[in-house]
Amino acid sequence: AQKITQTQPGMFVQEKEAVTLDCTYDTSDPSYGLFWYKQPSSGEMIFLIYQGSYDQQNATEGRYSLNFQKARKSANLVISASQLGDSAMYFCAMRVQGSSQGGSEKLVFGKGTKLTVNP
Amino acid sequence: DAGITQSPRHKVTETGTPVTLRCHQTENHRYMYWYRQDPGHGLRLIHYSYGVKDTDKGEVSDGYSVSRSKTEDFLLTLESATSSQTSVYFCATQMGQLYEQYFGPGTRLTVT
Numbered sequence: 670a671q672k673i674t675q676t677q678p679g680m681f682v683q684e685k686e687a688v689t690l691d692c693t694y695d696t697s698d699p700s701y702g703l704f705w706y707k708q709p710s711s712g713e714m715i716f717l718i719y720q721g722s723y724d725q726q727n728a729t730e731g732r733y734s735l736n737f738q739k740a741r742k743s744a745n746l747v748i749s750a751s752q753l754g755d756s757a758m759y760f761c762a763m764r765v766q767g768s769s770q771g772g773s774e775k776l777v778f779g780k781g782t783k784l785t786v787n788p
Numbered sequence: 789d790a791g792i793t794q795s796p797r798h799k800v801t802e803t804g805t806p807v808t809l810r811c812h813q814t815e816n817h818r819y820m821y822w823y824r825q826d827p828g829h830g831l832r833l834i835h836y837s838y839g840v841k842d843t844d845k846g847e848v849s850d851g852y853s854v855s856r857s858k859t860e861d862f863l864l865t866l867e868s869a870t871s872s873q874t875s876v877y878f879c880a881t882q883m884g885q886l887y888e889q890y891f892g893p894g895t896r897l898t899v900t
Contacts, residue, residue: 704888713893713894714831714880714891773819773838776831780828
């Protein structure tokens with residue numbers, strides 16, 4: 670079964686420090702994609718970063734980087750120099766192929782990690 | 789930002805009544821999705837569409853139906869609302885294969 674596991678319900682970090690949010694995945698497909706989304710208290714879902722299964726290098730987007738360890742099936746999100754505005758829920762998701770025609774794809778989400786940045 | 793709007797943003801309804809939620813996008817994205825978000829469950833896929841009039845079920849489709857008569861609109865209908873369908877509903881769109889999904893602002897539905 671295709672599944673995303675986020676084992677940390679909540680994490681705390683001091684402002685300006687780095688933090689790692691864990692994500693492990695399970696799939697038998699050789700081609701897949703991994704995503705991280707941020708959901709602040711206002712409720713919207715914000716796309717942060719993407720890693721493809723065939724990408725040789727770890728993805729980076731500003732202060733966000735993805736520590737992709739394919740053999741371990743992990744895709745941890747690293748946030749450097751945490752800011753108060755980083756306090757939010759963070760969701761890891763995996764793209765899987767849909768069962769229908771048309772090349773459909775869908776996302777399977779983990780249950781999320783609530784990050785709190787302390788001043 | 790894929791120009792996604794959802795209506796209504798908030799709704800309270802009674803058990804047994806039908807409810808329709810609308811998702812509208814202005815980016816001509818091919819794929820559209822409906823998710824529900826509940827505490828402790830993350831986001832779970834209800835239904836999705838891979839083109840006009842082409843839809844398929846997600847993991848929690850019971851009690852829901854969808855329709856997509858034009859590219860920009862994807863409707864989610866609760867045929868007979870139940871209290872277990874109280875949730876926040878998100879619509880998402882995706883331009884094509886291998887692209888990320890962008891989400892609408894969400895609809896908070898309460899079934900009393």
